[in-house]
Amino acid sequence: MTGTAAAARLRELHHNRKPGEALVLPGAWDPAAARAFAQAGFTALATPSAGVAASLGYADGECPADEMFAAVARIVRAVGIPxxxxxxxxxxxxxxxxxxxxxxxxxxxxxxxxxxxxxLVAAGEQAEFLAAVREALGDGPDGPFLNARVDVHLRGSEKPLEEALARGRAYVAAGADGVYPIGAPLNDLAVLARELPVPVNGLARFADGGPSVAELAAAGCARVTFGGGLAEHAYKGVREMAAELHR
Incomplete structure (x- = not known):
């Protein structure tokens, strides 16, 4: 599913949600995984850069742009959802x-x-970058959904919540449709969800004791993703199968 209708649908899915309910976007790392999630009934997907890189034989952050965008295109072609x-x-x-x-x-x-x-990139520099991307993408009810990640909880900050709020507000002013304070604890996410005027994205930790979808939704996250966690869980199964076969 592509084009303005798909973009409008993705935007719609982020809004008008009941309290304590989140849009859950599984991270599909290849077309087969994407089809499995779509067939299970998920209404949209979010590709994980780490998972896609792993599927192509790269470490996280080392996949060339050409290969990443080509992989995204294959995933999009495999499903009929945004x-x-x-x-x-x-x-x-x-x-x-x-x-x-x-x-x-x-x-x-x-x-x-x-x-x-x-x-971390300076907040002002990042806001200018996001504004330029927003302009290039186009705005309005059928423009692509721009989700601005905030990395202060990952990279270290003396006052991570205060800085996440400041960055979140700057990014929204620059045209971001959502804010993704990756790695923020539930208490901070609750404040960010209450204070920012756009959907807040929480990171669910799959099968490793981290925040669950339900916990993130209860904290006010309107969107939940998994990063590369689902791909890593799948590859863990492959490694266990390989070890069993090699006995």
């Missing part, structure tokens, strides 16, 4: 090319993070 793409911080591409490549791949949303090589 797909949002995790594209790290855009691979150094100018905003116009980021928008063009997303359109060519058929993705109707994207994540853009605010750190590079483990270091």
């Amino acid at each position: 797909v949002s793409a995790d594209i790290e911080r855009g691979y150094g591409l100018p905003p116009s090319e980021i928008a063009e490549r997303l359109r060519d791949a058929g993705a109707v949303g994207c994540n853009l993070e605010d750190s590079v090589d483990g270091e």
Whole structure:
């Protein structure tokens, strides 16, 4: 599912949700996984950069842009539901090319993070970058959903909640449709969800004791994703199968 109708549908799915209810977007790392999630009844997907990189034989953060966008395109073609793409911080591409490549791949949303090589980008610089991407993507009810990742809880900050709020507000003012404070604890997510005027994305930890979908939704997250966790869980199963076969 591509084009303006898919973009409008993805936007619609983020809003008008009941309290304590979140849009759950499984992270499909290849077309077979995407079909499995779609057949299970999920209404949209979010590709994980780490999972896609692993499927292509790369470490997280080392997949070339051409291969990442080609993989996203294959995932989009495999399903009839909207797909949002995790594209790290855009691979150094100018905003116009980021928008063009997303359109060519058929993705109707994207994540853009605010750190590079483990270091936070200055908030003002990131806001300007997001504004340029927003302009290139187009705005309005059928524009692609721009999800702005906030990495302060990952990268270290003396006052992570305060900085996440400041960055979140700046990114929303720049045109972000959602804010993704990755790694934020539930208490901080609850504050961010209450204070920011856009859907807040919580990261669910699959099968490792972290926040569950239900806990994140109860904290006010309107959107829940899994990062590369679902792919890693699947590959763990493959490794266990391989060890069993090799006995």
